[in-house]
Amino acid sequence: MPLDLICPAGSLVSLKAAIDHGADAVYMGFRDNTNARAFPGLNFDEAQAAEGLRYAHERGRRVLLALNTYPQPDTWSRWTGAVDRAAKLGMDAVILADAGLMRYAVKQHPQLRLHLSVQGSATSYEAVNFYREHFGIQRAVLPRVLSLPQVENVVQHTDVEIELFGFGGLCVMVEGRCLLSSYCTGESPNTAGVCSPAKAVQWTDTPAGLESRLNGVLLDRYGRDEKAGYPTLCKGRFEVGGETYYAIEEPTSLNTLDLLPEMLKIGIAAIKIEGRQRSPAYVAQVTKVWRAAIDSVKKNADGFKPAPAWQAELNKLSEGQSHTLGAYHRPWK
Amino acid sequence: MNLSLGPLLYYWSRDDVLAFYDEAKNWAVARVYLGESVCSRRHLLRLSDWLALAEQLAAAGKEVVLSSQTLIESESDLKTLRRIVGDGRFRVEANEWGAVRLLSEAGVPFVAGPTLNVYNHETLDVLAGLGAQRWLPPVEMSRATLAALLERAPAAIETEVFAYGKLPLAYSARCFTARHYNLPKDDCQFRCLDHPDGLALATREGAPFLTLNGIQTQSAGVYSLIGELPALRELDVASLRLSPQSRHMVRVVETFQAALAGETGAAEKLVRVMPGPAVDGYWHGRAGLEHSTEKHA
Numbered sequence: 235m236p237l238d239l240i241c242p243a244g245s246l247v248s249l250k251a252a253i254d255h256g257a258d259a260v261y262m263g264f265r266d267n268t269n270a271r272a273f274p275g276l277n278f279d280e281a282q283a284a285e286g287l288r289y290a291h292e293r294g295r296r297v298l299l300a301l302n303t304y305p306q307p308d309t310w311s312r313w314t315g316a317v318d319r320a321a322k323l324g325m326d327a328v329i330l331a332d333a334g335l336m337r338y339a340v341k342q343h344p345q346l347r348l349h350l351s352v353q354g355s356a357t358s359y360e361a362v363n364f365y366r367e368h369f370g371i372q373r374a375v376l377p378r379v380l381s382l383p384q385v386e387n388v389v390q391h392t393d394v395e396i397e398l399f400g401f402g403g404l405c406v407m408v409e410g411r412c413l414l415s416s417y418c419t420g421e422s423p424n425t426a427g428v429c430s431p432a433k434a435v436q437w438t439d440t441p442a443g444l445e446s447r448l449n450g451v452l453l454d455r456y457g458r459d460e461k462a463g464y465p466t467l468c469k470g471r472f473e474v475g476g477e478t479y480y481a482i483e484e485p486t487s488l489n490t491l492d493l494l495p496e497m498l499k500i501g502i503a504a505i506k507i508e509g510r511q512r513s514p515a516y517v518a519q520v521t522k523v524w525r526a527a528i529d530s531v532k533k534n535a536d537g538f539k540p541a542p543a544w545q546a547e548l549n550k551l552s553e554g555q556s557h558t559l560g561a562y563h564r565p566w567k
Numbered sequence: 568m569n570l571s572l573g574p575l576l577y578y579w580s581r582d583d584v585l586a587f588y589d590e591a592k593n594w595a596v597a598r599v600y601l602g603e604s605v606c607s608r609r610h611l612l613r614l615s616d617w618l619a620l621a622e623q624l625a626a627a628g629k630e631v632v633l634s635s636q637t638l639i640e641s642e643s644d645l646k647t648l649r650r651i652v653g654d655g656r657f658r659v660e661a662n663e664w665g666a667v668r669l670l671s672e673a674g675v676p677f678v679a680g681p682t683l684n685v686y687n688h689e690t691l692d693v694l695a696g697l698g699a700q701r702w703l704p705p706v707e708m709s710r711a712t713l714a715a716l717l718e719r720a721p722a723a724i725e726t727e728v729f730a731y732g733k734l735p736l737a738y739s740a741r742c743f744t745a746r747h748y749n750l751p752k753d754d755c756q757f758r759c760l761d762h763p764d765g766l767a768l769a770t771r772e773g774a775p776f777l778t779l780n781g782i783q784t785q786s787a788g789v790y791s792l793i794g795e796l797p798a799l800r801e802l803d804v805a806s807l808r809l810s811p812q813s814r815h816m817v818r819v820v821e822t823f824q825a826a827l828a829g830e831t832g833a834a835e836k837l838v839r840v841m842p843g844p845a846v847d848g849y850w851h852g853r854a855g856l857e858h859s860t861e862k863h864a
Contacts, residue, residue: 334689
């Protein structure tokens with residue numbers, strides 16, 4: 235089916251919220267650094283994963299397991315163990331980034347469906363087809379760096395289903411190719427499954443304003459009337475050439491609702507909602523809006539117009555309460 | 568252990584590039600990586616110019632490797648990649664997996680670049696099986712992880728380590744240099760030319776933090792493993808990559824060469840020609856911006 239709605243499940247409650255509000259599939263991680271949202275209190279142990287699978291399968295939906303960090307040499311077996319558990323549990327697919335781990339999965343569990351994670355940084359059909367030929371991947375999630383015509387070019391030159399990010403936090407860097415977090419804190423998404431980890435965050439109220447620091451590095455300073463956001467490294471204000479501004483990216487979210495007709499037309503298989511770290515209420519609201527929007531565009535692509543109520547609802551949930559079409563819309567670049 | 572001159576990551580005038588590599592012919596580097604690996608808009612040297620330069624450096628006795636573009640976005644990027652692979656005269660450094668596909672299909676040996684994300688021995692083994700004869704770990708990899716990886720690694724592959732220069736940390740669809748000048752990327756007016764060592768980004772309290780280099784973000788700190796030569800030798804690292812900077816590159820090469828020959832005091836000498844504060848946290852398994860001697864002092 236085109237435009238499957240893939241929603242985040244950071245917990246069993248979120249998983250049920252997503253399924254109840256119309257997700258075609260959810261994605262989750264195990265409770266360790268084998269996935270790129272290795273946050274305290276988040277994710278699933280084996281029993282919870284089994285319960286989540288049961289809940290989803292009873293309702294005809296699917297569960298995907300993110301194993302999308304890069305395995306480390308001395309703890310290699312943690313990642314292969316996770317692949318084994320995924321197969322045993324009956325996951326509908328595993329989302330992998332590492333070529334070595336894919337080789338293991340294909341060899342040990344040839345029936346297990348493989349998706350290439352966004353962390354695999356594949357931005358061309360040559361790269362996507364590499365993973366297809368060598369490991370038989372069925373789907374690839376593209377980094378949030380291509381314009382829609384560039385995405386279309388990928389779709390036209392591969393048999394692999396293409397999944398795009400539709401809504402949520404916006405990585406301005408190529409996923410899997412960003413080490414800013416480890417440069418500042420020692421931990422990056424690739425190895426530790428975290429970006430700008432909470433344990434490195436420090437808030438200080440100073441006469442100059444509220445300061446956010448990451449491992450001691452000043453990321454921003456907020457005036458009394460400014461709303462302070464989570465100090466994600468690339469969304470801080472810095473000095474370049476004597477000017478202080480959001481030198482990398484504003485604290486804004488991705489929202490591609492407007493692009494749904496085009497995504498349908500070019501043959502996008504699935505839309506991913508970011509946010510396994512968000513609350514079950516957030517997941518429920520976002521899923522509900524996107525379910526309605528996708529149903530609407532499938533019914534009548536030419537006449538599709540995002541309902542003002544959907545946009546208002548999503549704006550309320552967005553980081554910094556503003557959103558962007560990101561790289562899909564070329565002028566953003 | 569020998570020295571490699573990494574690909575030029577900045578955008579310099581044509582004259583400056585040609586003068587730089589003309590000098591490099593006489594430097595004590597075994598290997599020179601050439602080509603535009605950061606931004607496809609940079610065009611003062613076309614691929615044919617890089618290939619001509621490659622011939623000259625090869626004639627001067629250097630092993631030449633062509634570095635492929637790290638972020639491939641368009642069909643025209645792929646066209647350039649196919650020409651690099653198809654040329655066949657020189658070895659190619661694959662900086663993303665599309666290049667790996669083309670090189671392995673062509674059946675030629677290649678270098679697996681630092682952005683292929685080889686974090687473990689299994690992935691290295693996959694690449695070795697496809698024809699990689701040399702590889703570079705991600706720049707964030709620590710000595711301990713590299714040691715653990717190499718213990719289990721396939722035998723017939725050479726390891727090269729990024730050992731000097733501002734660290735390439737991230738790649739984006741967005742150009743941060745153009746953004747600084749309020750210009751769209753498609754009409755960037757090639758402002759990178761004004762910043763031969765990148766555009767400095769500091770925190771709001773003036774601490775150097777990062778370097779903007781078009782679509783690439785680098786560290787402000789200059790990574791240096793010149794004090795780690797015994798550890799690198801113990802790991803049987805074949806080559807050290809020195810990343811080009813606009814001034815004093817000859818001194819950087821000479822200082823590393825002297826250190827390899829056993830001269831002491833090289834680290835202090837190197838600091839004088841660095842375009843930023845020294846950092847080496849990654850090598851020690853810590854935040855990249857840290858420096859070991861400062862920590863211990």
